[in-house]
Amino acid sequence: MAKVKKAFFCKNCGFEAPKWLGRCPSCGEWNTFTEEIIARESGSVAANAAGPLPAAKPQRVGDIRESEHRRIDVGNGEVNRVLGGGMVPGSLILVGGEPGIGKSTLSLQIALAANGLKTLYVSGEESAEQIKMRAGRIGIGNDECLIYPETLLENIVRQIGEHRPDLVVIDSIQTIYTDLLDSSAGSVSQIRECAATLLKYAKSTGTSIFIIGHITKDGSIAGPKILEHIVDVVLQFEGDSNNIYRILRGIKNRFGATFEIGVFEMLDSGLRSVDNPSEILLTHYEEPLSGIAVGASADGVRPYLIEVQALVSGAAYGTPQRSTTGYDTKRMNMLLAVLEKRVGFKLAQKDVFLNIAGGLKV
Structure with a gap:
């Protein structure tokens, strides 16, 4: 032994x-x-489910045939924009965000609204009855969507190999575990092994997989950093859970750009795509208030207007306070130093507060 x-x-x-x-x-x-x-055993879960994989051989660069990646419409315009025009077959996509921000809702909307795709929704956190209630609230019907509450990776891969879906949603990677390791679900080794197994299966069969991941208290995706290196696309949900607006930002994308963002509005019927982000980012554009400026910014090919709210007051204590929301504090300190040195503003003993309206980070 x-x-x-x-x-x-x-x-x-x-x-x-x-x-x-x-x-x-x-x-x-x-x-x-x-x-x-x-403790590892010989053999792989993905290899056992998908059958023996053909052995790869070295090839010259000029002899490699480049196949065109067909983009798949996921049924959501904002998600297609962030992904770079659609989902690539065989891609592994990781979605992270705060609890209650709408990760499961968005994933279920994609699974139910996939155009002509056979989908498998694997839930390790909710029962089939809970998912049915959310699907009824969203109001989207798709007979090709299969719901499978399971946490054991071997059973999940076996069902994927049996039904051969086009799209698989894993909710979430922290609840999935494999019998090959003795550690508990959500541990570093379990997350690494389960993600690597799902990657092997996705690349060998051409099945696209959506993975929902938890985040830590500082906002980064929980688990080992290798999880973000394994997947093809990393999407981050931003915004306050008390606010109705959500922003989906691409952190990593092997098939497109990472500067595109998607804006959503959380309603009773799910997440609604916002085509014009300026309508939610401008809150006082009709009122002539001091300390508010409107500027134009661009993420990707779509420009939008942002509202900057600033307040400068005398420091009540010896050390002035510098606080920002949605903006880099160190960069603001640099701009204040330039204004004091070159323009002549006396800001050394002033409290400065800066806020980007709408929960956007610029």
């Missing part, structure tokens, strides 16, 4: 260490190391 290998992983960033450490040398967090048992 092979010797059991143990290692310590940081729950915040996924850093691996041979022994327990009080402070993570990678992210600087305290008391985040947990011991996990790493």
